[in-house]
Amino acid sequence: MEVREVELAPGEPYEVRLTGRGARGYVWTWRVTGDADAVSVAESPVDPVDPVDPGRPLLPGATVERLYVVRGRVAGRARIRFAQVRPPYPEEAAFDEFVLDVTVL
Template sequence: MNQEVPRVEVRSVVLGAGESYELRLTGRGARGYVWTWQVSGDADAVSVGETAPGRAARALPGETVERTYVVRGRRPGGRARIRFAQVRPPYPQEAPYDEFLLDVEVTGGA
């Protein structure tokens, strides 16, 4: 069985405390995939949340939908890595369909 290995994109950003960064990722919710995230490093240095899905709730079967996540700097001097992984929850043993790594450094104020 020849399974394609997903390409992992890595991006770095510097945020001031209280400053936010919007990240848009292509979703495949109509195909059963969801984006999950895990924060490593200084986990309290950042917060992560998804904005309202909007059009995603009306996606046609098989259609790709863009998802927007907001990362906010919280603690100056902190460094965190956020790993976004696109997975199908009913199949936790499967490798992610796609992955994205975001390295965040939090500086003084916004």
């Protein structure tokens, strides 16, 4: 699990790119703790491209990157925990996790 810290001004965006495993049934979820009003999180579309040959379309089942935009809203400190889970199996531990500690100045 990676933990990263960032400082943002109100309105400033920060991009988080996470590797998807949708073909295996995993999705990324997130939960904001601390000053939850200090930030907003939104998933943005990413054009899937082959990392070896960007001109070639991805094959079915290929790994697709996910892009999330975290935006500072008001002064405060928030922790965002991204977890890669399989929704049909909520009792399973997350396959991967990423934590972003955000301070909005």
